[in-house]
Amino acid sequence: MKKDKKIEFDDVIGGNISKELTKKEHDSIREYRRRLYEKRSSEEKINDILTGFRFSLKNYADNENPEDIILLGQFLNSLLKQIKIKKGAFAEYIDISPRNINKYFNGERKFSIEHALMLEKLFKINAEILLEVQLKNELIEAKRSHRGEYDKFNLSDLLAI
Amino acid sequence: MKVLILEVDSNELIRGIIKEGNAKEMPSVKDAWQFNFNKHSLPKDKTAFILVKEDTPKIIEGCMIFSMHDTFGPFMDYLEVAPHNKGSEGKYKRVSGCLIAYACGLSFEKGQDEDKGILTFKAFSNNEEDQKKLEKLYRDKYGTVMNPWGYMEIHQNQSRLLIEEYLGDEDDLA
Numbered sequence: 569m570k571k572d573k574k575i576e577f578d579d580v581i582g583g584n585i586s587k588e589l590t591k592k593e594h595d596s597i598r599e600y601r602r603r604l605y606e607k608r609s610s611e612e613k614i615n616d617i618l619t620g621f622r623f624s625l626k627n628y629a630d631n632e633n634p635e636d637i638i639l640l641g642q643f644l645n646s647l648l649k650q651i652k653i654k655k656g657a658f659a660e661y662i663d664i665s666p667r668n669i670n671k672y673f674n675g676e677r678k679f680s681i682e683h684a685l686m687l688e689k690l691f692k693i694n695a696e697i698l699l700e701v702q703l704k705n706e707l708i709e710a711k712r713s714h715r716g717e718y719d720k721f722n723l724s725d726l727l728a729i
Numbered sequence: 730m731k732v733l734i735l736e737v738d739s740n741e742l743i744r745g746i747i748k749e750g751n752a753k754e755m756p757s758v759k760d761a762w763q764f765n766f767n768k769h770s771l772p773k774d775k776t777a778f779i780l781v782k783e784d785t786p787k788i789i790e791g792c793m794i795f796s797m798h799d800t801f802g803p804f805m806d807y808l809e810v811a812p813h814n815k816g817s818e819g820k821y822k823r824v825s826g827c828l829i830a831y832a833c834g835l836s837f838e839k840g841q842d843e844d845k846g847i848l849t850f851k852a853f854s855n856n857e858e859d860q861k862k863l864e865k866l867y868r869d870k871y872g873t874v875m876n877p878w879g880y881m882e883i884h885q886n887q888s889r890l891l892i893e894e895y896l897g898d899e900d901d902l903a
Contacts, residue, residue, distance in 0.1 A: 577866040578825040579815045580763050581808040582794075583853040589878075594800045597878060601802075605843035608885075616846045616885050620837035623892065627834065630731045631748065 614651055621647045622693050629700045637709065640702045641673030647691070662686045678702060730834075732780065732827040732896060734790065737820060743782055745790065747831045750779035756789055761812045766792045769807055778831060780824055790814055791824035795832050801880065802844025803836030805829070823895065829871060830895035833888035846885035849876070 589597070608616075625643055628634060648658055659669035662683055671677040679687075679702060684695035733742040755766035755777055770777035780791040791810040798804035810824045829848075836848040852867060854860040864881065867873040872887035883891065 576816060576819075577863055578808075578829075578870065579810045579819075581825070581829075581852070582806050582850055583764075589800055593878060597800050597876070600876065601843040601847070604847075604884075612885070613845075616837060619846065619885075619889060619892070620834075620840075623834035623896075624838045626896075627730045627838075630746070 617647065617650045618691055618693075621650075621691060622697075625693060625697055625701055629697050629704065634708070637705050638701075639673070639675045639705060640679060640698060641675060643701070644687075645673050662690075675705070678706075730831060730896060732823075732831075734780070734782070734824055734827060735822040737822060743821070744784075745780055745782050745827070746786075747778055747780050747827060750777045750789070750792065752777070754779070754789070756792065756811070762792075762809055764792075764807050764809050766794065766807065766809070769794055772796075775806060778828065780828055782821075790821055791828050793828040793832060795835055797839060798849065801847075801849040803832070803840045803848050805832045805848055805850040808832075808850075826871075826891070827895045829883075830888075830891040833883055833891050834896060836883075836888065837885075846888050848883045848888060849880050851879075852881050 605613075621643065628638055628643075644658075645655070648655060655669050655673075656666040659666040659672075663686075664672060664683075668677065672679060679698065681695070681699065684698045687693065687698055688695040730747045732745045732747055734745045735741070736743050750766075750770065752767050752770050755770050756762045757765040757767045766777060769775065775794050775796045778793045778795065779789045780793075781787070781789060789811055791808070791814065793808045794806040796804050796806055808825060808828055810819070813819065814821050814824055832850075833846075833848050836844070837846045840846060852860065852863045854863050864873075864875055867881055868875075871883060871891060873881040873883050876882050
């Protein structure tokens, strides 16, 4: 029996917004959003920020060919700004000298496995994803700066020795 | 972002990827799609995302256009699954769910303050009765709420559930 080919309700969503919102509508929508936001607890607001942090890291980790390199430190720096934690306080909390924290944020120094395990507990994100982002960036940089340098290596040559 | 879509024939989950698409590869009405994604993705403030299977990266299974709306913040302008995935004869399911969940993730990443984690979109239909049905279906399947101005919204807690279901995030630790 031939199945019904009619499209399903979520096969197509959206379309042109037929009319522009008026200033009055815009203002009342913003007011509505502000009221919703005020009802959210501090904990919920931080949880929302953490969800965005986790999503952006996972999205980046899954991207095989990112156009721009985003350092793990940049992700963390952005998160700290959003949850209003000072870099120095964060550094001390995870046993990094506050004087050196910028070196971690700009990639000059690498976060260790121990750091990743601390961050896992703090921000509820797998340490594996954090380290994956860091390693992935190192690999991209190495490939870009040593282009062709490793082409000479092949198994046949090794077997012929 | 890695996702899993359901192959209807085998009832197996298949690996897929959601990634940014460029205007040149976007489908249009000429390819039997309802929307001209090639044109709709051109404005600088719009970003198009495509869902492809890992083993057939040239075949688009679904498209979605996301933007930051001046009033609503995170906004899903268009979403459509490929013609071969539409209806009860569609080859793959979960395509729209994955794309919606991805847009929810973007709403947490890109939304600021009171808009963070709220995804807005418009349910369109030709007549009022169908429109009501559509809104009910969105409510039942995706937990959307309609705001007083007739736009559908997916709020934070529901967004997280969709992310968990379709993107496998909000990992075990959360």
